[in-house]
Amino acid sequence: xxxxxxxxxxxxxxxxxxxxxxxxxxxxxxxxxxxxxxxxxxxxxxxxxxxxxxxxxxxxxxxxxxxxxxxxxxxxxxxxxxxxxxxxxxxxxxxxxxxxxxxxxxxxxxxxxxxxxxxxxxxxxxxxxxxxxxxx
Numbered sequence: 001x002x003x004x005x006x007x008x009x010x011x012x013x014x015x016x017x018x019x020x021x022x023x024x025x026x027x028x029x030x031x032x033x034x035x036x037x038x039x040x041x042x043x044x045x046x047x048x049x050x051x052x053x054x055x056x057x058x059x060x061x062x063x064x065x066x067x068x069x070x071x072x073x074x075x076x077x078x079x080x081x082x083x084x085x086x087x088x089x090x091x092x093x094x095x096x097x098x099x100x101x102x103x104x105x106x107x108x109x110x111x112x113x114x115x116x117x118x119x120x121x122x123x124x125x126x127x128x129x130x131x132x133x134x135x136x
Contacts, residue, residue: 011092011118015084015111018118019094022109023079026098029069031061039112039119048127070100078104092118103127 018037025033035057044055055063070077078099086092092111099105110122 011086011089011113012084014118015092015094016081018111018120019081019096019109022096022120023077023098026064026100027069027075027077027079028071029064029067031064034061034064037120038123039114039121042119042121042123044123046125046127048125073101075099075101082106089113099130102130104130 021033022037024030025037038057040057042057044057044060046053078097080097081094082097083095084092085094090113092113094107094109094111096107096109097105098107105125105127107123107125109120110124111118112121113119
């Protein structure tokens with residue numbers, strides 16, 4: 001998509017704002033912020049360790065609540081939006097990267113536009129040690 005199309009499509013601005021809230025929620029371990037960006041029935045999954053880890057949001061949020069936030073540990077933020085794509089007016093995708101503690105994450109976020117706003121309906125991610133060679 002051309003830069004002109006990007007600038008003229010309000011979906012990009014809305015998704016970029018959503019991703020900003022997502023990154024802030026992760027950095028501050030703030031489940032209030034994360035609840036605002038995830039659809040309540042969203043899924044969280046990875047197979048980074050060779051075994052499927054699948055959680056609902058009600059299983060995921062307590063994990064976030066229990067971990068010390070990267071902000072409280074004065075961790076430098078490494079948030080990056082790598083790609084945003086749309087499959088239609090109410091379906092999108094974002095590939096993002098961040099780091100939390102000793103791990104670097106690549107998140108594949110599937111988005112839906114419901115109730116007048118973009119929401120994350122699925123978070124599928126890969127994690128690896130921060131000192132591992134980058135694959136993506």
